[in-house]
Amino acid sequence: MANLIDAMELAKKIPDNSTIGLVGFGGIGQCDKILRSIGENFKETGHPKNLTVFHTAGQSDTTNGIEHIAEEGLIGRIIGGHWGLAPKARKLIQENKVDCYCWPQGQLTHLLRAMANKLPGQISPVGLGTFVDPRIEGGKFNERTKALDDLVQVIHINDEEFLLYPSIPLDYVFIRGTSIDEAGNLTTDEEPLKLEILSAAQAAKAYGGKVIAQVKYVAQKESFHPKQVVVPSYLIDEYVLVEDPAKDHRQTFSEVFSPVFAGDIRTPKESIDAIPLDIRKIIGRRAIKELQKNNVVNLGIGIPGDVIGNIANEEGIGQDIVLTMESGVVGGSSVGKNEFGVARNADAILEHEYLFDYYHGTGIDVTFMGGAEVDEFGNVNVSNFGGRAVGCGGFIDITQTAKKVVFLTTFTADGLKVAIDNGRLQILQEGKVSKFTNHVQQITFSGRYASTHSKNVIYVTERAVFTLTKDGLELTEIAPGIELQKDILDHMKFKPIISKNLKVMDMEIFSDQLLGIANEWNRQVETVNS
Incomplete structure (x- = not known):
């Protein structure tokens, strides 16, 4: 059964040097209340520090998401796919304040599934011949990182070349849903996207990590239709309840909630x-x-x-x-x-x-x-x-x-x-x-x-x-x-x-x-x- 936790209390519990997994897409689906609290706690106490941040898609709409924790010292390493709408995170990367590896977004989503299966990594030809290929740049995204060892490897199977994207054990993963019931089952009814929250939760569990959900509503136990449940209760350790969705749980950059973006209604062409x-x-x-x-x-x-x-x-x-x-x-x-x-x-x-x-x-x-x-x-x-x-x-x-x-x-x-x-x-x-x-x-x-x-x-x-x-x-x-x-x-x-x-x-x-x-x-x- 998932337990309710205050976002600031959660921020204080995260140890230095932890690896955290974020789920989101642009300005959609990020756990803004959780990330805001981590950033605020760091500014007050200097902790947690030197985090490794793992994410698949971009995690900001220019102001939210990863921007809340884009502070020198708080983040030590980023492994992700995109920072086009994350100016503070991009500045850390460009100014060599963090180690940074950039890998293809789809490979990162599939790497979560490989991690959930406790495999050594994700194997794919995707990335061959690009900057991700270790014979070119190895996905090392700034000068500071170029001095480090390659993470991505070239391997051969049946005389064909592939890239191996290595598993990155997660200590915490933050996922977002609409409602959680008293047993800890999570739904995404009002979210505009499902994203990879189930794979991320299972990837964290495979390595003993904790799964934290951010939600807008708490429902009575057994009140969800079973097909509504996207992440079952046994995968979620704790949840953070949002009091102000307009600030911390917006559906998109422009909307707190729109039934159109949730797919509940269709608009005339x-x-x-x-x-x-x-x-x-x-x-x-x-x-x-x-x-x-x-x-x-x-x-x-x-x-x-x-x-x-x-x-x-x-x-x-x-x-x-x-x-x-x-x-x-x-x-x-x-x-x-x-x-x-x-x-x-x-x-x-x-x-x-x-x-x-x-x-x-x-x-x-x-x-x-x-x-x-x-x-x-x-x-x-x-x-x-x-x-x-x-x-x-x-x-x-x-x-x-x-x-x-x-x-x-x-x-x-x-x-x-x-x-x-x-x-x-x-x-x-x-x-x-x-x-x-x-x-x-x-x-x-x-x-x-x-x-x-x-x-x-x-x-x-x-x-x-x-x-x-x-x-x-x-x-x-x-x-x-x-x-x-x-x-x-x-x-x-x-x-x-x-x-x-x-x-x-x-x-x-x-x-x-x-x-x-x-x-x-x-x-x-x-x-x-x-």
């Missing part, structure tokens, strides 16, 4: 606002033309998560494809931005780690991903650029196994301004930063690995489209109104292969009219059936 025709929508409109009917699709953070779902809704093809996000969401329309990972009108919300099973094993039909840097070999960097230690999230897991990878990025960054006039693109002000560079600062996507495995890889910008070939990047399309030399080649640090059949992008992409994808797909079906 008409209530989902159309997005304006800007540079991001142009990129999304060209990218969505890579889809085929009945594709199972993944959306990454950034431009993909912000625009692809909306464009699919506008085009009337949402019912003809299956959109997924690595958080476990299947179907619906992505909310995007600081609430990436949540959708309106989802068809299913799966456990975080189980959707990664599909990504790893079957491979998504098409994934739409962002990109910060691209080089002549087709390598892409989204994890560490411009002095920002962001992390890879699920990017490596998904792009390495997807059947088709479509990168969505502006051609330059920092100040780029464009105009759209009568189906033509004009560059009003060029960005100061070239995204197409000689060598990426870090390999998050390996062009060499992709071409060796005959992956279909496309790079879509507002003014140019490239494809990956065995010889490197090939320019295949340019936008109407764009000059090849002045607007493209002069702003690349390398000269791409130029297709002998270089095409002009469809002018309809640069107008407010529909692309007509739904009609085209219907005609294809009629042709097949005739």
Whole structure:
């Protein structure tokens, strides 16, 4: 039976040098009351100190989650996947105040299951050829960590290469639910995501660790339907009850609680606002033309998560494809931005780690991903650029196994301004930063690995489209109104292969009219059936 504990009392009980596991996704699902109390106790007493923090996805919405404990001395080591929305934690990493290992998010979720089984680690080819590979950087995410031993190992099974991500015994794991009953059974009714709370709890128990749940409500014993229970009572040691959900148990960055995000009600499609025709929508409109009917699709953070779902809704093809996000969401329309990972009108919300099973094993039909840097070999960097230690999230897991990878990025960054006039693109002000560079600062996507495995890889910008070939990047399309030399080649640090059949992008992409994808797909079906 789980016992009620005050959050500050819990913080005082955590020994120095402990390893704690956190569960959350962006600004969703973190145990803010628990983490806030740990941070406050450290500032008052200097304890607990030198913690190892293990987490899978990002753990902040810029202010909450891991930010509560992102203090020098409190954290000694971080093993995680993403810090894009965690400025204080990222600062600790960038300033070499902590040891830091960055591993793919899906591998981290599956590592919890390996730990639950008391296995030596998670074995996978995911990460080969990227910065996680010990022959490149070993996932060591700052200069301080580069002096340490490798944790990830290359192993061989039946003459094939794999990476071994080692088990990390947990002393504590903090999980979040909606309600706990008097016996200690946990539900997630009002949470927008299920995440990996069961795997995390079982991983902690395998090594004698304690499982602490943060909840909003306490229910009478035996009042839950058994299928409601996500984590059973024998796995939970103690629970913290939240008095102020608006402060310590928000559903998302913008919502304390919305029945839409919990999947309790669906909103009319008409209530989902159309997005304006800007540079991001142009990129999304060209990218969505890579889809085929009945594709199972993944959306990454950034431009993909912000625009692809909306464009699919506008085009009337949402019912003809299956959109997924690595958080476990299947179907619906992505909310995007600081609430990436949540959708309106989802068809299913799966456990975080189980959707990664599909990504790893079957491979998504098409994934739409962002990109910060691209080089002549087709390598892409989204994890560490411009002095920002962001992390890879699920990017490596998904792009390495997807059947088709479509990168969505502006051609330059920092100040780029464009105009759209009568189906033509004009560059009003060029960005100061070239995204197409000689060598990426870090390999998050390996062009060499992709071409060796005959992956279909496309790079879509507002003014140019490239494809990956065995010889490197090939320019295949340019936008109407764009000059090849002045607007493209002069702003690349390398000269791409130029297709002998270089095409002009469809002018309809640069107008407010529909692309007509739904009609085209219907005609294809009629042709097949005739």
